[in-house]
Amino acid sequence: MGAPAMSKTITIDGKNVPFQDGQTIMNAALAAGVYIPHLCHNPQFEPHGSCKLCVVSVNGRNMTSCTMPAAEDMVVANNTPELNSDRKALVQMLFVEGNHICPACEASGNCQLQAAAYYLNMLSPHYTHFYQPRAVDASHPDIFLDLNRCILCELCVRASREVDGKNVFGISGRGIGTRLVVNAASGRLGDTNFAATDKAAHVCPTGTILIKRQGYKIPIGQRTFDHKKISEVQMEPMEPDHE
Amino acid sequence: MEPREFPQIEQQLAPVFERHGREANQLLQILREVQEIFHFIPPAAITCIAAHLGVPRTRVEGVAGFYSFLSLKPVGEYRILFSDNITDQMQGNPELMRYFCHKLWLEPGKVSEDSLLSVDSTSCTGMCDQGPAALVNGWPLTNLDHERLDLIAELIRGRKPVCDWPPRLFEVKDNIRRSGTLLGEPFAPGAAIKATLARGSAATLLEMEASGLRGRGGAGFSVARKWSMCRASPGEQHYMVCNADEGEPGTFKDRVLLNSYADLVCEGMTVGARIIGATKGFLYLRGEYRYLLNKLEQVLARRRAAGLLGRNILGETGFDFDIEIHLGAGAYICGEESALIESLEGKRGRPRNRPPFPVTHGYLDQPTVVDNVETLACAARIAAQGGEWFAAMGTAQSSGSKILSIAGDCARPGIYEYPFGVTLHEILDDCGAEDSYAVQVSGPSGILVSSKEFGRCISFEDLPTAGAFTVFKRGRDLLQIVQNFAHFFAHESCGFCTPCRVGTQLQKKIVDKIANDHGTVSDLEELKQLGHIMQTMSHCGLGHTAPNPVLDMLKKFPDAYQHKLKDLAFEPAFDLDGALETARNITGRDDTWAHLP
Numbered sequence: 001m002g003a004p005a006m007s008k009t010i011t012i013d014g015k016n017v018p019f020q021d022g023q024t025i026m027n028a029a030l031a032a033g034v035y036i037p038h039l040c041h042n043p044q045f046e047p048h049g050s051c052k053l054c055v056v057s058v059n060g061r062n063m064t065s066c067t068m069p070a071a072e073d074m075v076v077a078n079n080t081p082e083l084n085s086d087r088k089a090l091v092q093m094l095f096v097e098g099n100h101i102c103p104a105c106e107a108s109g110n111c112q113l114q115a116a117a118y119y120l121n122m123l124s125p126h127y128t129h130f131y132q133p134r135a136v137d138a139s140h141p142d143i144f145l146d147l148n149r150c151i152l153c154e155l156c157v158r159a160s161r162e163v164d165g166k167n168v169f170g171i172s173g174r175g176i177g178t179r180l181v182v183n184a185a186s187g188r189l190g191d192t193n194f195a196a197t198d199k200a201a202h203v204c205p206t207g208t209i210l211i212k213r214q215g216y217k218i219p220i221g222q223r224t225f226d227h228k229k230i231s232e233v234q235m236e237p238m239e240p241d242h243e
Numbered sequence: 244m245e246p247r248e249f250p251q252i253e254q255q256l257a258p259v260f261e262r263h264g265r266e267a268n269q270l271l272q273i274l275r276e277v278q279e280i281f282h283f284i285p286p287a288a289i290t291c292i293a294a295h296l297g298v299p300r301t302r303v304e305g306v307a308g309f310y311s312f313l314s315l316k317p318v319g320e321y322r323i324l325f326s327d328n329i330t331d332q333m334q335g336n337p338e339l340m341r342y343f344c345h346k347l348w349l350e351p352g353k354v355s356e357d358s359l360l361s362v363d364s365t366s367c368t369g370m371c372d373q374g375p376a377a378l379v380n381g382w383p384l385t386n387l388d389h390e391r392l393d394l395i396a397e398l399i400r401g402r403k404p405v406c407d408w409p410p411r412l413f414e415v416k417d418n419i420r421r422s423g424t425l426l427g428e429p430f431a432p433g434a435a436i437k438a439t440l441a442r443g444s445a446a447t448l449l450e451m452e453a454s455g456l457r458g459r460g461g462a463g464f465s466v467a468r469k470w471s472m473c474r475a476s477p478g479e480q481h482y483m484v485c486n487a488d489e490g491e492p493g494t495f496k497d498r499v500l501l502n503s504y505a506d507l508v509c510e511g512m513t514v515g516a517r518i519i520g521a522t523k524g525f526l527y528l529r530g531e532y533r534y535l536l537n538k539l540e541q542v543l544a545r546r547r548a549a550g551l552l553g554r555n556i557l558g559e560t561g562f563d564f565d566i567e568i569h570l571g572a573g574a575y576i577c578g579e580e581s582a583l584i585e586s587l588e589g590k591r592g593r594p595r596n597r598p599p600f601p602v603t604h605g606y607l608d609q610p611t612v613v614d615n616v617e618t619l620a621c622a623a624r625i626a627a628q629g630g631e632w633f634a635a636m637g638t639a640q641s642s643g644s645k646i647l648s649i650a651g652d653c654a655r656p657g658i659y660e661y662p663f664g665v666t667l668h669e670i671l672d673d674c675g676a677e678d679s680y681a682v683q684v685s686g687p688s689g690i691l692v693s694s695k696e697f698g699r700c701i702s703f704e705d706l707p708t709a710g711a712f713t714v715f716k717r718g719r720d721l722l723q724i725v726q727n728f729a730h731f732f733a734h735e736s737c738g739f740c741t742p743c744r745v746g747t748q749l750q751k752k753i754v755d756k757i758a759n760d761h762g763t764v765s766d767l768e769e770l771k772q773l774g775h776i777m778q779t780m781s782h783c784g785l786g787h788t789a790p791n792p793v794l795d796m797l798k799k800f801p802d803a804y805q806h807k808l809k810d811l812a813f814e815p816a817f818d819l820d821g822a823l824e825t826a827r828n829i830t831g832r833d834d835t836w837a838h839l840p
Contacts, residue, residue: 047596049596049740049782050739050740050741050782051740051741052740052741052742052780052781052782053741055779055780062779062780064596064782067596068598069598086775086776086779086780089772089776090741090742090776090780093741093742093745093746093749094741094745096745096749097744097745097748127749128749128752128816128817130748151741152738152744167299167301167302168301169301170299170300170301170302170304170305171301171305171591172301172304172305172307172308172309172315173308173309173738174308174309174310174311174574174591174736174737174738175733175734175735175736175737175738175744175747175748176733176736176738176744176745176748177308177738178737178738178739178744179308181301181304181305181308182301183299183300183301184300185286185287185289185290185300187286
């Protein structure tokens, strides 16, 4: 991005944040170094707006910052105890909806859901676990698909569609039965044209899509979120692919 | 069950494809027909449809998995869905369903061994004034009782096609009990269009503004503003959509308008089309009202023949407009206008991110107006009779009249038209409700009103409503009513955003826990907190309103739940005795010794 006239500004928690027409509150914030918690957003893809962690208060009204275009005179409240408490509740909801067993998960330490929980000071899942039966698909030679950990952010759906041009993933079902599906009549990942080199294989914020035979290449203790907060990692100009 | 093979699938689907063409926005219409042919959507059909439409297989599977009336697993050749709206429940539907299942040796939710029959429940079918109701293969059954179910069981055992069943089983009445200007005065088809052409579009828009007409679907947005915004939006094409996805439990006035006042509704669409510059219109008809499809098609055909639809309407060169009916397939969320547009495009009914709004980027990203059935009927009257006349009725901010769908504990359920401003007392008197305890105004997403508030009035200023008016007399278990609503929202959440997808489930579980005598004071706090999260963090109106009945109960009806609470600060959600249910089912035992104390 060059420096075309960025005369328009919004304020986020009292700080002036410039924006360009068409830019969302989230992208304006990211560019200005202001962190708004998020899970389903990744600036490399079309905004989605489903996790709702990035909801901010705009002139007193709650709005989803990753999809809401910034507009002059917006007074945004972001890093407030109230919003962070609601965000923590959303993360807790995601934890009880799926089956997230951090100590037994390969993604532990690289997982954005886990890192968001730390960031928001979540000490327990609070709600009653759903214990929904969900499948693990190991049919692909190079990739595991473990739906126990899927938070329905649709990053893999978007990456496969927008970058890989393959449409390997989609969403079916409704309500609590909403689920990730793959592009094969058998329903098995091994019967799709998915490849470990696809962008979609490297965007999962949790441990749902895992490359086989790499599990513990980086030992626990030396992983992304073991020494950095999610608020630092997600602010880096180009989010690294998750290994 | 063994996976079935479908070697002839392409030949079987050819006539369906023939009817619907290759446009991807026909996907839902195609899937509806496939469901009718196979009694589910076979994986082979998904592959075949994806190839035919040139879309990814995941898109087809996504849509097939979203709508309640489509199924990815086989259902019975005869599929009976009992309406589980609260009024159907009060009229005895749960017992009738058990009776029917017992009679035919069947479990709800399962398919009989011979694949002949499956029985399940479904969200409100819009027959609350003549329930208990159900659907058989999509056709409405009303006034169910043991005698009728015995007959239905015989018909199914005899494998008689549903089209040959006795018509009395399917009789649906209008039950118009009170008419005002909208329902009572005669209307000559074409009158509103003629007046619009004579006056001109800009002048007719001014009449709309003078009328003060606001949307009847609940939100109450100014019709004149919506139409002028759409009219001013640039686009290759403009679209006029009638929202006939009347899914709010307890509402059935649009069914009556479409059955007996379809000309008025079509005329409202045509006037709107003239003003916004649309040549194409859609009527999105909820799947439950599929039985009205042929009748509505006939109305459209008659209007085309009379020069009221089609090319050069009423001889006006260049005034072209026609209406296509699009069927839903069981999804409450499609009443939300942007979800409805997604569904029209043959997609999952997922509400869009806004802005942009449909008036600038709607159907196929073009400027689109979506209006409720009743709104369009009002618009036709206003076009014909002028705005002042309309504004003279009602209250300052709520001009005109409102049609209410009254059901529940009253002697005369049915359709009542009132000028805005009418009090609940008057309404309850008129419909013969005695010893009323509470009224659910505007359905589960609306407001639960206690008897202390019966002096309040129906209006945008006080009690706005999309039309549902469900009466509960003293002695009704309000907790059970709220439980029904909590289950409804959990079933109908589209699943897109976290707070609604998970929150509606958590809410349902906690209300169940209280209803099952395991609730504590901490659960009440939990419900309030959940309600706050859903109201403030959800993606659309469904999530925003899903906690309404629960929060209203907590605030206004402490008697409904206080006595159910345990004398503890906290009790775990895990129900030890409930966990034995599977064992009781397997053994067929339900005696005292099969329960924990």
